[in-house]
Every structure is written in C-alpha cells, then in structure tokens.
Amino acid sequence: NAGVTQTPKFxxxxxxxxxxxQCTQDMNHNYMYWYRQDPGMGLKLIxxxxxxxxxxxxxxxxxxxxxxxxxxDFPLRLELAAPSxxxxxxxxxxxxxxxxxxxxxxxxxxxxxx
Amino acid sequence: AQSVTQPDIHITxxxxxxxxxxxxxxxxxxxxxxxxVQSPGQGLQLLLKYFSGDTLVxxxxxxxxxxxxSQSSFNLRKPSVHWSDAAEYFCAVGxxxxxxxxxxxxxxxxxxxx
Numbered sequence: 001n002a003g004v005t006q007t008p009k010f011x012x013x014x015x016x017x018x019x020x021x022q023c024t025q026d027m028n029h030n031y032m033y034w035y036r037q038d039p040g041m042g043l044k045l046i047x048x049x050x051x052x053x054x055x056x057x058x059x060x061x062x063x064x065x066x067x068x069x070x071x072x073d074f075p076l077r078l079e080l081a082a083p084s085x086x087x088x089x090x091x092x093x094x095x096x097x098x099x100x101x102x103x104x105x106x107x108x109x110x111x112x113x114x
Numbered sequence: 115a116q117s118v119t120q121p122d123i124h125i126t127x128x129x130x131x132x133x134x135x136x137x138x139x140x141x142x143x144x145x146x147x148x149x150x151v152q153s154p155g156q157g158l159q160l161l162l163k164y165f166s167g168d169t170l171v172x173x174x175x176x177x178x179x180x181x182x183x184s185q186s187s188f189n190l191r192k193p194s195v196h197w198s199d200a201a202e203y204f205c206a207v208g209x210x211x212x213x214x215x216x217x218x219x220x221x222x223x224x225x226x227x228x
Contacts, residue, residue, distance in 0.1 A: 004157075031214065033215075040123065040220060040221075041220055042204060042218040042219055042220040042221050043158075043204070043218040045215060045216075048214065048215065050214060058215070090157055090158070092157075092158075097208075097214050098208070098214055098215055098216055099146060099208025099214055099215050099216055100146050100165065100208055102148075102160045102163065103158075103160075103216065105157030105158045105159070106157050107155075107156060107157050108155075108156075108157055
C-alpha cells in the first residue's frame with residue numbers, strides 16, 4: 001500500500017492564480033482531511049470529508065474548496081491564490097472517526113504564493 | 115470546544131538524557147488523546163494514543179505518556195533520548211461521542227545535542 005499520496009511536493013504560485021492539490025489514499029478510508037501547517041501554529045483543519053459526496057468546513061476554510069467524488073481522492077482547490085495561503089498542506093485519512101482513530105498523513109505539499 | 119496547549123515551543127536535551135514534553139488539554143468529557151511526531155520534511159506519524167483504561171500508555175520508539183485527569187495533562191516521556199528523536203512533537207485531542215476531528219497543539223520542537 002502506498003498509503004496517502006500528495007502531489008505536487010512543491011509549488012510556487014503567483015497571486016491570483018489557481019491550483020488543485022491532489023490527495024489519494026489506497027486504504028479504503030472513509031474519513032479524509034486537509035490541514036495547513038504554518039510555523040509555530042500547529043495544524044489547522046481546512047476541510048474534511050466523512051465519505052464520498054460529503055464534505056464539511058474545518059477551522060480555516062476561506063479561500064479553499066474541496067470535492068469528494070470517490071473514496072480514494074480528496075482534492076483541495078485554491079481559486080485565487082493569496083500570500084496568506086503560503087503554507088505546507090497535509091492530507092490525512094482514517095478509517096472511522098478522525099477524533100478517535102489514528103490519522104495517516106501524506107508527505108505534504110509546500111506552497112508559496114508570491 | 116476542545117483545545118490543546120503545549121507550553122514548550124522548543125526543548126533541547128543531550129543524547130541519553132530523559133525527556134518530558136508537556137501537553138494540557140481542555141475538553142468537557144473524557145478525551146481521546148494523541149501524540150504525533152513529525153520528522154523534518156515529513157508528514158505526521160502516530161506515537162501513541164489514550165482513550166480509556168490504564169493511564170500510562172506505551173507507544174512506538176520507546177515513548178510513553180501518562181494521562182492525568184486531575185491535571186488535564188497528557189505528558190510524553192522517554193527515559194533516554196536518541197539523536198534520531200530530534201523532530202517536532204504534536205499533542206492532539208479528539209473526543210468520544212461523534213468526534214470527527216482532532217484539535218492539535220502548536221507543537222514542541224526537540225533538538226538533541228550529541
């Protein structure tokens with residue numbers, strides 16, 4: 001099993017550009033999460049999904065969108081990139097509720113918006 | 115709403131010394147508590163988890179943590195630190211009864227001196 005994979009690993013965007021961060025898991029997990037990590041701030045939840053077709057906002061959803069058309073994939077969309085979205089983005093998945101069970105993390109995407 | 119405080123932003127220890135990383139949580143009921151470790155440039159990996167029973171929990175890599183309800187704490191310990199333990203450590207809290215999400219602390223960065 002590859003676990004949780006994320007692409008790309010690094011990306012530089014210009015202000016106003018858009019992009020999609022890809023996340024795929026091959027563990028048949030129903031719960032999936034997107035976090036952003038800023039220095040000294042820990043992880044903040046952006047969006048999460050409890051199954052295909054179901055998504056919900058986390059703590060910091062503004063400027064982002066998600067979709068979950070399959071169990072495996074949970075892409076994160078940035079429509080109009082802003083410097084405040086410079087961060088490291090992690091996707092995670094778990095079988096069952098993420099507040100009770102181990103979350104498995106991808107390696108992250110480092111995004112810089114200039 | 116639950117919250118997590120990690121009072122120490124950065125800790126430096128010598129190789130072979132003992133280690134204790136502090137974590138205090140706020141939650142209205144019995145929490146699910148987690149410690150994750152993040153090596154440089156990597157995603158997070160679960161070290162250990164507490165959800166009920168014995169308040170002393172053993173994890174991977176020789177780590178243990180003790181749940182103290184009276185102090186709302188879940189401190190992580192290791193009797194003898196190895197250079198490879200240098201990383202950032204995150205405490206997180208979930209909860210029973212429909213807990214879909216984790217709340218993470220801001221992290222403690224551990225430096226190990228030879």
